[in-house]
Amino acid sequence: DAKTTQPPSMDCAEGRAANLPCNHSTISGNEYVYWYRQIHSQGPQYIIHGLKNNETNEMASLIITEDRKSSTLILPHATLRDTAVYYCIVRGGAAGNKLTFGGGTRVLVKP
């Protein structure tokens, strides 16, 4: 699986959009971009995934660049409960493949 690079931490104001970047310059054609988050003392939680098109669900939006070398997770209206570590993961096409976590981005939402 391709390696990902994320900033170690970022702050966000409550109610504002949080834009979390991820670089995955070695991604191959059949690899998906997944985002998970981990709230303190809990197991990771799936957020969203995509291959090349932008995706949106009730939690977030995922914007993938045309060359697929980077992506951005957008939390449209951050709340205090969104404070967590966010992991960007690149994974091969088979849905059951193991997840390879990096260091993630520690997001602190401030009132």
Next chain:
Amino acid sequence: DTGVSQNPRHKITKRGQNVTFRCDPISEHNRLYWYRQTLGQGPEFLTYFQNEAQLEKSRLLSDRFSAERPKGSFSTLEIQRTEQGDSAMYLCASIGTGDYEQYFGPGTRLTVT
């Protein structure tokens, strides 16, 4: 559907003792994963099962570690002769056929003194 459950949630043991953790996946999920997470790091893959077959083991899984999923439902992870370096959060996840989302349990936090 009650989600993935893990027991115990916390375990404190003395170095050299054996410990066993249990994971109950979401029913009918055929794949089950174990991960280990140390403080400040992301989870690291240990092993996974498809039904009762253990299909992959990480090099992190030393000879002191053994995992089973005897009937393709719950799984156990045993650590023999624990060492202080085994102190970590042990996470279990499950996924069903055709799904894209791994569902994680709350983890078992092991402290070896």
